Amino acid sequence: MTTSIRQFRQSAFIAIEDIRLQTALENATGRFRAARATALADLPDPDAMRDHFKKVRAATIANLAEHLEAFERNATANGSHVHWARDAAEARQIVLDIAKKHGVTMAAKSKSMATEEIHLNAALSEAGIAPVETDLGEWIVQLAEEPPSHIIAPAIHKTKEQVADLFTKEAGREIPADIPTLTAEARRMLREKFLAAGMGISGGNLGVAETGSIVLVTNEGNGRMVTSLPPVHIAVMGIEKIAPTWDEAALWLALLARSATGQPLSIYTSIVTGPATHPPAPSPAGRGGDSPLPDGRGAGGEGDVDGPQEVHIVLLDNGRSKLIGTKYEEILQCIRCGACLNVCPVYREAGGHAYGSPYSGPIGAVISPLLFGLENFAGLPQASSLCGACKDVCPARIDLPRMLVELRGDEVASGLLPWWEAMAERGAAMMMGDATWMRVGLGFGRVGQGILSDDLPRLAKKSFRKMWADGDVK
Numbered sequence: 001m002t003t004s005i006r007q008f009r010q011s012a013f014i015a016i017e018d019i020r021l022q023t024a025l026e027n028a029t030g031r032f033r034a035a036r037a038t039a040l041a042d043l044p045d046p047d048a049m050r051d052h053f054k055k056v057r058a059a060t061i062a063n064l065a066e067h068l069e070a071f072e073r074n075a076t077a078n079g080s081h082v083h084w085a086r087d088a089a090e091a092r093q094i095v096l097d098i099a100k101k102h103g104v105t106m107a108a109k110s111k112s113m114a115t116e117e118i119h120l121n122a123a124l125s126e127a128g129i130a131p132v133e134t135d136l137g138e139w140i141v142q143l144a145e146e147p148p149s150h151i152i153a154p155a156i157h158k159t160k161e162q163v164a165d166l167f168t169k170e171a172g173r174e175i176p177a178d179i180p181t182l183t184a185e186a187r188r189m190l191r192e193k194f195l196a197a198g199m200g201i202s203g204g205n206l207g208v209a210e211t212g213s214i215v216l217v218t219n220e221g222n223g224r225m226v227t228s229l230p231p232v233h234i235a236v237m238g239i240e241k242i243a244p245t246w247d248e249a250a251l252w253l254a255l256l257a258r259s260a261t262g263q264p265l266s267i268y269t270s271i272v273t274g275p276a277t278h279p280p281a282p283s284p285a286g287r288g289g290d291s292p293l294p295d296g297r298g299a300g301g302e303g304d305v306d307g308p309q310e311v312h313i314v315l316l317d318n319g320r321s322k323l324i325g326t327k328y329e330e331i332l333q334c335i336r337c338g339a340c341l342n343v344c345p346v347y348r349e350a351g352g353h354a355y356g357s358p359y360s361g362p363i364g365a366v367i368s369p370l371l372f373g374l375e376n377f378a379g380l381p382q383a384s385s386l387c388g389a390c391k392d393v394c395p396a397r398i399d400l401p402r403m404l405v406e407l408r409g410d411e412v413a414s415g416l417l418p419w420w421e422a423m424a425e426r427g428a429a430m431m432m433g434d435a436t437w438m439r440v441g442l443g444f445g446r447v448g449q450g451i452l453s454d455d456l457p458r459l460a461k462k463s464f465r466k467m468w469a470d471g472d473v474k
């Protein structure tokens with residue numbers, strides 16, 4: 001995985017020329033933007049809620065080790081197996097070992113960015129285990145043999161005609177490009193896979209430390225099937241996705257759905273608190289019975305035979321812990337809602353594939369170099385106009401533009417920028433820091449602009465200062 005600025009530009013230019021892609025991107029991101037605005041407007045004071053959430057996330061990350069230990073303790077007491085993965089290779093190995101132990105030949109998956117991050121599907125296939133994506137969007141991109149192009153809407157770039165072609169090939173008969181027919185076909189084809197799978201693999205939108213529960217947010221119900229039908233369930237989750245208590249989890253969920261899809265709450269919010277037939281851990285004082293919820297709903301316990309016999313939770317570090325205490329710690333507050341993608345003028349033109357990373361858009365431009373190496377993703381911090389729209393919509397108010405600028409600084413400091421670009425940036429900084437140099441530079445620019453591309457905007461014949469001095473400005 002690498003994306004230089006040259007590769008990003010090339011991919012973006014191809015995407016910009018693709019009218020079908022541009023239409024699909026603008027329609028989908030436009031719908032998400034409008035829905036988010038409406039959903040947040042329904043709240044009494046969304047800005048205060050976001051301010052509060054920012055504080056909650058910052059405080060959680062500041063004490064992450066403590067919350068993770070509490071999570072592990074409670075999840076283990078519920079009968080789940082908690083595994084720690086330092087990097088992608090360890091996480092893949094943990095999943096493969098569990099699959100091998102149970103003789104699994106097919107795994108049903110629900111949508112998970114963490115498993116995209118560790119390239120789990122390729123590892124499963126190599127080990128002779130067929131991974132089947134069961135989220136509709138993920139399944140479409142799996143059939144197309146493409147990576148997802150949006151954090152929450154993996155097939156955002158596909159039209160219904162393209163989906164119909166993929167389904168026709170998979171089913172071996174003509175499937176019309178009609179959305180109800182396509183979804184019915186997907187349901188029919190996927191249901192067989194759920195029943196045949198020996199293992200279910202999910203992500204985890206968040207883990208709740210006080211009860212050791214994993215929360216999954218979906219709109220299709222496939223998350224429930226993946227976590228309850230196969231005999232073994234593995235959840236792979238980044239270590240930063242922890243809410244200390246259910247109060248914080250409730251705030252998280254309220255902002256996640258509104259920011260992501262503009263829903264007050266996603267259609268399915270599933271809570272996994274250990275395997276079936278195992279008594280859950282005693283609840284904290286003041287909480288309702290053995291339920292993970294404050295009002296006692298969802299109480300399980302011995303005799304609850306639904307669900308898998310084994311639940312494994314893989315806590316994935318993969319570069320996250322090294323960000324704690326640095327100028328990039330704030331990025332760990334992200335809840336992967338995707339709102340910053342939908343407003344980003346660069347993402348909306350370039351699409352997700354140009355980023356060359358499972359994480360695209362402004363969050364991808366920051367987190368990909370941080371997790372996977374600045375030298376590998378040197379182009380991404382440049383893939384932003386720094387307009388600030390991402391920070392404006394972020395439910396955790398993450399200052400993505402600040403970190404993009406910091407990463408650009410790191411690139412210069414570590415010599416990752418080509419010499420001519422570093423020179424040009426130094427020249428621009430010198431010009432902008434001194435009025436005389438600015439005048440001289442613009443003077444040369446006026447003379448030299450004739451040889452530049454016609455696509456660039458022309459400099460005015462007279463500068464504003466000159467117009468002011470000549471009395472042209474009234």
Ligand code: SF4
Nearest residue numbers: 334335337338340394
């Ligand atoms: S950075 Fe903010 S807006 Fe972007 S995905 Fe993360 S939480 Fe959502």
